[in-house]
Amino acid sequence: MEHLNHLINDIEALAPEFTALSDAIWDEPELRWDEHGAVAKQVTVAEKYGFSITRDVAGIPTAFSAEKGSGGPLIAFLGEYDGLAELSQDSGNPERCPDPGNHTGNGQGCGHHLLGAGSLLAAIATARYLDKNGLPGRVRYYGCPAEEAAAGKSFMVKGGAFADVDTAITWHPFASTLWKQNLMLAYTQVYFHYKGVAAHAGASPHMGRSALDAVELLNVGTNFLREHMPDTARIHYAITDAGGLSPNVVQPRASVYYIIRATDGHQMRELYERVLKVAKGAAMMTETELTVEFDGACSEILPNDVLEQVLYQNVKVLGGVPFDATDQATADRFAAGLDRREIRSIKTSIGWAPNEEKALHDDVPESNNLPRVQLTGSSDVGDVSWSVPTVQIMAASLAMGTPFHTWQVVAQGKLPAAHKGMIYAAKAMSGTAVSLLRDNTLIDQAKSEFNAVTAETPYICPIPDGVLAPPVRRAQIDELQNALDTQSV
Incomplete structure (x- = not known):
């Protein structure tokens, strides 16, 4: 794990820039399919670090990819950036209070401003490591729209965007740090x-x-x-x-x-x-x-045990997210207004005593204590995971018990604890990517596991043939309407 120390130092040096990037997307939350501002911000940063940009991936205006490197396997990092309607909230305020500077009413109620910035940071750190060490391998970051509705990644998969990818890596802000993938619907x-x-x-x-x-x-x-x-x-x-x-x-x-x-x-x-x-x-x-x-x-999530073990080895070295006493005290203010039963349930699920006083999860559950839980939410990472071996880490970024898609998530999205969770996730993801690129047999093992499962249960795209992504659909309707209007004139 010597490579992890080099990655940690590089990521920490880059952290202020990517913290500012995540905050900028938080400041101007955009809804599904209309994330043009977030795309422009991320493309600017990716180009600064020498990545080549492909726009309109799968024909979707707010989907793009950024790539760097040559030879060797291709590792993909998945990022998101869409917000949710009517969730504007004053940053750091544990009482309901819309952000006075927010004129859209939208809010980052699922932490996607952190998700996208953290994944892009991991991609850049991985590419820089390959450059510095003269190693073969390609790194590709995918900017993925509309996770909150109609599944941007699913349309990207249907459009063949991941056809040449060897493995995919992503993360999500969460109430605890989990290296084993929860199941989703x-x-x-x-x-x-x-x-x-x-x-x-x-x-x-x-x-x-x-x-x-x-x-x-x-x-x-x-x-x-x-x-x-x-x-x-x-x-x-x-x-x-x-x-x-x-x-x-x-x-x-x-x-x-x-x-x-x-x-x-x-x-x-x-x-x-x-x-x-x-x-x-x-x-x-x-x-x-x-x-x-x-x-x-x-589709539902398809876990990959091989990739999870590689992720776990990196997470063990990192330890938990390094929250300090100030982070815990701030999180306590939010936890005071949350459901105590939900908080106790989360603490029990990660092996903590129900009466543990800390509001932020600052360690990593051991492998033999971490179950694979069936959640009742959904993620379009599912379709990527059925197309290419995929691994996802959940990184503690919020007070335990914080319900997603709420103003409480928005309020915590720019706090130091959220930034620490994002930087931690970037370290874990880039460490995993470099582990795979330094030992290609791990990728082969992950693919063997993936092929065995999909041979028995083949992937069926949940989007019927002929169904276009909503923005493409809207553009065709507008074009047809303009043509009819022209004819009528």
Whole structure:
């Protein structure tokens, strides 16, 4: 592990620049598919360190790759940068208070500003190590959009973006440091659009056909499915168009956006087909027209034991994230407002006593004490992991018990503890990459494990043929509309 000391020194020297990069993305949070500012910031940094840039990966305007090196295996680092709507929060404030300097209302509620900056830092540190030591190998950083909805990486996989990659490495901010991959759910995201007939709801309701009734019947029918689906499956929805604001008009249009999750792709597809039948039934009952707009999907995570052991060897040398007394005291302020049961559960899962006073996780669970947990969230890292051997580290960056996709995550996103988690993750990822590049037999072993699993359970892309990424879809619709407008003139 001699290489790790060199990487640590280099990463610590680079840390201020990448801390500033993560903060800049936090300051201007952008939503899925529209992360143009974050892309520009990351591309500028990658070019500064000699990386060649490929834009519009898989045809997606906010997907790019940055590569450096030659010969040898190709190691990919995965980064993200999208935020979430309506989560603006004053940095460091443990009370709900939107950031007065934020004019979008968006917030980095899942720590993706840290994720992208940390992965890019790891890629640059790895490439610099190869340069300094005259070693063969290529390093490629992927800027991946829209993890929070419609699965940017899944569209990138479908577009062949990872076809020449040997292994992929990534991380995520978390409440504890875990080198063993938690399992996650596969999901489908789909819009159901109903078209009805408008009518005067008082004078001639019999002449109308309510699209909103169809949406409500779909939601009621789906809720009856919940008793008859696996315990770990999840269905969520949001009405995106209720058809209007006048109750005395029979609504001629209505739309609802569904997310359907299950343990694996097979279960997810089965559950989606059941929801689709309910959607069609709602259209029949209301005599409305149904249009199904498939928005995106992702697969469950496929762990790789070989890569996890390589990661673990590096993490053992690093130890835990080096939080200090000030970090712990600051985290205590956030922990005071969190669910105590959730905090106790997390501490138990990492081998700590439930009454342990520390709010930040500052060590690494040993290999024989770390279970592989089934979570009920999802990540489009899943599709990458079914395309190429992939490893992911969760690095402690937040007070234990902090729920993701909340203002509490946003509030902690620029604190020193979050920066330390990001820098730690960069060290672990680059250390793992160099371990693989110095001993190619490890990559061969990881591929053998991967090939054995996928031979028995082949990868099925969850995105149907012909479905385009949302921004590409929107661009085609706009182009068609412009052409029609030109013809009408």
